[in-house]
Amino acid sequence: MTRTHLPGIIAMAAIVVASNILVQFLFGQWLTWGAFTYPLAFFVTDIMNRVYGASAARRVVMVGFVVGLACSLVGTQIMGEFGPLVTLRVAIGSAVAFLAAQMIDVSIFAALRGGTWWRAPLVSTLIGSSIDTALFFTIAFSTSLSFLHPATNVSWASEPLPLLGAGPVVPLWVSLAVADWAVKLSIALVALIPFRIVTARLMRSA
Template identity: 45%
Template sequence: MSYLAKLVSQLWLPVAAMALVVLLSNVAVQYPFTPFGLGDYLTWGAFTYPVSFLVTDLTNRRYGASLARRLVVVGFLVAVAASIVAATPRIAMASGAAFLVGQLLDITVFNRLRRLAWWRAPLLGSLFGSALDTVLFFSLAFAGVVTEVSTYGIAGFAVTAPVWMAWGVSDFIVKVAMALLMLLPYGALLSIVLPAERLQRAR
């Protein structure tokens, strides 16, 4: 059995979950979120992509940083290959690059904080990873392609900027909210997804 096949057989569930989340996000990010008049600010991808950090963090908790990084690489390859069919090549490659860098940062932050309060590692890892992912993805995917501009104002202050920048800012705000929301399933699974060393002691 090849190394890749062995890895997928060991991590088939998180790999499948990761590939599905990224594929759905690559498609969803092409559609503005029109409810409440937010079409100029937000895409549907903001609601699906943060789940990928939950998958990574649970894998990191269970198997450690090394296998979590391998999950990210395998998920990256599978998702980009599938996304080239479902989305434009530029979006697929932008998503892949942003995904890889953002997820690896999440793993690094999570690993440094994993011995602190249970919520700190997944929350801060997701926030730092999401920030970097958002900047990279929206710049690589839409800069020079989406040329529409709009004027945005708040508290008497107005700024004119490309629509894709507003998507990026709004996308990150939603990712922050989703990072907080993802603490619920993460916390609920703490007693089930035990670190490898604790699982062996329990047996």
């Protein structure tokens, strides 16, 4: 880890902390404000990968993982109206999803880095984001995984409702996952422009 990696480390840590705070605040019926900051973690990972390589990107991911664990630990100790702000299942889901998705993102990016400039960040982020969403919401809220922590009450997340208020009837957590996934994909597309600008400037100054 060198001093040149410090901006990436700070950015990743800030995104993880901000997302853990903002996830407590609702945005509409299906999202939280954290849904709009968390996808930026993929943006930082991909910039580090493009400019400094996969090894540096993995180090930054590990920093984000450790910071995320610390945030979850703090959250489990803060009591809200309905119990701890962060339940054990949410903590497990968050940690597993972040580490798996980010590491897969790094590997896919590295495999595609020699192609057209937009292919590696777009494909790696789309796949990583999809894995992240699937792992987190399934681990945190699916009744099939209630054995992870039987004391955690996730019955509210299994309430049958129309998908996003208009589709087929599914558990509530599926609508939450679909909305979260849609935001991630949208940000992945929009982020291609600043990705191109930032990486070009960093590579010129490197």
